[in-house]
Amino acid sequence: MIQGDATTTPVRASVIGASGYTGGELLRLLLDHPLVTIAQASSRRNAGEPLDMIHPHLRRRTQLEFCMPDAIEACDVLFLCMPHGEAATQIERLAPNAKLVIDLSADFRLRDKAAYQAWYGKPHPAPAWLDRFVYGLPETQRERLRGSRFVSGVGCNATAMNLALLPLARAGLIERAICDVKVGSSEAGAEPSAGGHHPERVGRVRPFALTRHRHQAEVRQELGDFALSATITSVELVRGVQCTAHVFPTRPLTDKDLWKLYRDAYSSEPFVRLVKSRTGLHRFPEPKLLSGTNFCDIGFEADESRVVIVSALDNLVKGAAGSAVQCMNIALGFDEAAGLGFYGLHPL
Amino acid sequence: MIQGDATTTPVRASVIGASGYTGGELLRLLLDHPLVTIAQASSRRNAGEPLDMIHPHLRRRTQLEFCMPDAIEACDVLFLCMPHGEAATQIERLAPNAKLVIDLSADFRLRDKAAYQAWYGKPHPAPAWLDRFVYGLPETQRERLRGSRFVSGVGCNATAMNLALLPLARAGLIERAICDVKVGSSEAGAEPSAGGHHPERVGRVRPFALTRHRHQAEVRQELGDFALSATITSVELVRGVQCTAHVFPTRPLTDKDLWKLYRDAYSSEPFVRLVKSRTGLHRFPEPKLLSGTNFCDIGFEADESRVVIVSALDNLVKGAAGSAVQCMNIALGFDEAAGLGFYGLHPL
């Protein structure tokens, strides 16, 4: 049963910065959520236009129009989908407006201001707020999320890495992990750019960050200390992240060991599925199958010296808006899966 | 409100030939349908395997396994998703098994056995049954569908043509129509083939039927007599049909005339939307936006001598399984939109 109790009065949610891809995905999920109504959605550039002018998948689904950001009124849940760096400078002003604030940007993901400075190259604008936010990954922070007032977003690549490595990390089994992450074009956002221009982007296998990708910081924070490297490569996808984690374990591990570790860790998780089959076409996780869903699929295989873990998710859902809704559900005591019941399309 | 009455006992539906793309899409829709439970799903080749071995989007969504076709028992609604030509030879045997039979193949679309012979190149195997089936296009056959016992499928390309031309045809305004139809690879089904091999198919703009495509027969049947030509071209899509109908009208028509005609025809249709905008990116229908939805979007533009109508739909949904569910809803007196509430994803 992934529906909430239909007799509850819906909570009123508003979205600041609702014209981007993450904002559009969040609007879609909230419109389908049985316990939420959307109060307002802002976009400085598109104020006065109907939502479906920018988000054509909302045609006939809503009559709502974008408002200006400063027209956002008090509400129950306030989602912040602004560009990285904005939320931190506005949090003092915005916080009093809602009982629950969920920020999907990178601003409040790291608890440690030194780590923020190291990875983002400047001091955090509102370091006092770092402690108040709970990192928005239910699989590691579920208990802290219950009743929380401030929830951060998650890096989409970080989530693929975190969920791939979590069972091994918790068991202290990782000596060294190399995450080779393949990502789609929607990660770069809705703003046209030279690198996102179709003739330049389509069919590419393009190194985006060979070393030093920021999302590593979120993995270190959530999973603790082990040798971690990450490389991000753009591939031909709009939505989707696939992480191939090459792990050198502290002791030899077999497929059977891995089944036990990953089943123990994830069998009660509503949005993590183990995908590992000896036959058929879809023997391991694939991001295409997850478009629009909140699932992170995980598979694995061991050889003599190495364990390979593969995780896949939709960067706009489990990597952003879906995790945010899942966190809201936990924070407010709803059914954790409410509004997240889409299972995906195949073929696509 | 697109939900049915949740207190009703669900109808029991079974699917014969459930391992293809149309079958998989139908299973997805039925699993989400509030008034239906799936009783059985057959596949000769995959009997004994779980549905999600073939349809990975159903992972964790159902525990059902494929059965053999002859293990299908009596049920309320029987969907036939067999290859073209099979249903006609088995209808006598299958018909008694269900109160409502919906055949998604091409076997019972044409009422006229001479037309069948002309377009399919052989006599119809069960001509006595042609009259009993109602053509499964709600927009032209809604009244006959209510309470019907036998419903045919629709050609996916035929539906794109029919819905593009319907308002003009009803008003007797078409002198000549040329339908240039662009289609995706899922139209050719799940069976591997030389033409569907990825290196051969990806990025193609490949003429599939320059002349004489069979779906024209369904347009003539539903819309009556006018000069009609159709050309089908494969383009890079998995799901999707786009029909560009170049219409030479019997009298000059303006955009304003078209707005009135199309609004009158479609404003109360639950799954036809008019899409025509002067600004923004999505000024006309695009199939990508409709992946997984039951919508047919329609736009148009007139010049001095010609009217261009553009329709778009998902061939597996509005062009097949979605129309079938919509017909079931009508035949059984359900909310017509029950189980068809998905609005699509963007970007994708």
Place this chain on the structure above:
Amino acid sequence: MIQGDATTTPVRASVIGASGYTGGELLRLLLDHPLVTIAQASSRRNAGEPLDMIHPHLRRRTQLEFCMPDAIEACDVLFLCMPHGEAATQIERLAPNAKLVIDLSADFRLRDKAAYQAWYGKPHPAPAWLDRFVYGLPETQRERLRGSRFVSGVGCNATAMNLALLPLARAGLIERAICDVKVGSSEAGAEPSAGGHHPERVGRVRPFALTRHRHQAEVRQELGDFALSATITSVELVRGVQCTAHVFPTRPLTDKDLWKLYRDAYSSEPFVRLVKSRTGLHRFPEPKLLSGTNFCDIGFEADESRVVIVSALDNLVKGAAGSAVQCMNIALGFDEAAGLGFYGLHPL
């Protein structure tokens, strides 16, 4: 034999506006041309950078750097690849710099200044020059091109339409023609835009111009007077144009008639091939097969009332830079195919 006489002193060619896609393609062709050396290539934005910074397919192929446009010196052949509207305002100043000027923009394609005003919405900036330019389509203007001093470019879509219709038009056999043209993303140029942003563009079947596309003017000019309509739809391709011409002939035509007409017209053309096969996968023209080549492939099929002609080409080559080189070859008395010997890749 598609090589020129290797003992000739190469002509010196320069390119103004060499950083766009057409410019890059022209540079590639000229670098492979046995009778040409590139003297200079200008780009205001990229002056001082090596060509291969912008055109990565030229890595290790040339050491040349972009210069500023006003640094362009006198040369033998001057190619203008500036945005539409620029060449017309600069032609007085540029013309004395070279023995042969070839403009790839739309500025000098139409001989009739009234037609220019009608289609481009403003008076032509240099009407006196319209007569001096020869329209750069060898298949219709070969004799006038020999020894000419000023050659215009061709519209890529216009070329697909012109070559599809030419044999029928010359024979006076067209009563009405509807050209349904499918185009790739490189037609829109190298500048990032909302509509060309990868998540918005990939996999699209998007109506670009349902009516009133400018390239129709070039078809009327070259082929004369008959009822012509054109619709342009963007599909998933980077390079490529496919024109499906639905022609209603003045008298019934069979496939055999069409074979004769098209063979007569094209059998001695070096870059037009007839592609029409009863078997195999590639029974009709497909643009993907033509990437990088100067071919226009043409196929056809007749039914009772209609003739369908399909033409395909690479918009950057036969639709732009390749035609320009072919025209240069003709104007200078070279082997017409010199530098244009690439036959394409498959699969791709």
Place this chain on the structure above:
Amino acid sequence: MIQGDATTTPVRASVIGASGYTGGELLRLLLDHPLVTIAQASSRRNAGEPLDMIHPHLRRRTQLEFCMPDAIEACDVLFLCMPHGEAATQIERLAPNAKLVIDLSADFRLRDKAAYQAWYGKPHPAPAWLDRFVYGLPETQRERLRGSRFVSGVGCNATAMNLALLPLARAGLIERAICDVKVGSSEAGAEPSAGGHHPERVGRVRPFALTRHRHQAEVRQELGDFALSATITSVELVRGVQCTAHVFPTRPLTDKDLWKLYRDAYSSEPFVRLVKSRTGLHRFPEPKLLSGTNFCDIGFEADESRVVIVSALDNLVKGAAGSAVQCMNIALGFDEAAGLGFYGLHPL
């Protein structure tokens, strides 16, 4: 100068198994080769058909027809493009037919019959021949290739790994290397299959071999002993391999160290280019840019503990047919680059 001496009598080359993708690519390269004429090309299935029925990029390029395999006559160079396992069983019979035999399959790549048995799971059918073949990678075997009579093919993924790691391996600097290889659909060949069916393959990021990929054996053989792991993932490409090699070096290395090592190794290689730029879009190698070319592009970046090397190539050219032609050139004393002068297309 990449042309051979045009006064030489061309060598006569024949191709057995010429209907696959590797065969088609080889025919293309040989047709453009100034020192070669194609004598015969066999295909059991397509005997009697013109080459361009199967290889549409050869239209108007050749009038040759496929012959039956046993109709192949004596020639100068015999290329074997048969399925893996065939060449080994026929080599005794075929060897006397030509002065130079180049086998593009996997049959003669490994010199060690025990390694063959370990990786291919069965004894080698013709172990006596293993020593006679020279492994066909010019960058490691150039001297042995000169004048050789038997040349093996190379694994496409092996070549991407070998060329990425060669400079580090030669210097003894690799403690551990993890190769995460992304590959296109043409690697799986021209035969339709469930996994290559377009709706199943397009847009996929699909783990193909998480562990134990056979091409590792070729890396061990050519580069010697260090800890090596490889994972192969299918991505959306027709042609192309990209290898991301995560290397943990035996001592800390900087970008400057890497520049020196790679420049020393490759500055005189005709088909290896270093691609590493601080600006622009194409800062690192990308396979799309290399379609149809014989280049392997290589870039790199070091962080504190790790070196990331990226190599890219076209699996059908540098990973198969192009390397074979390059080896032929070396073996016969031709200009090493003869017939391999294509620099690629952009955008594509």
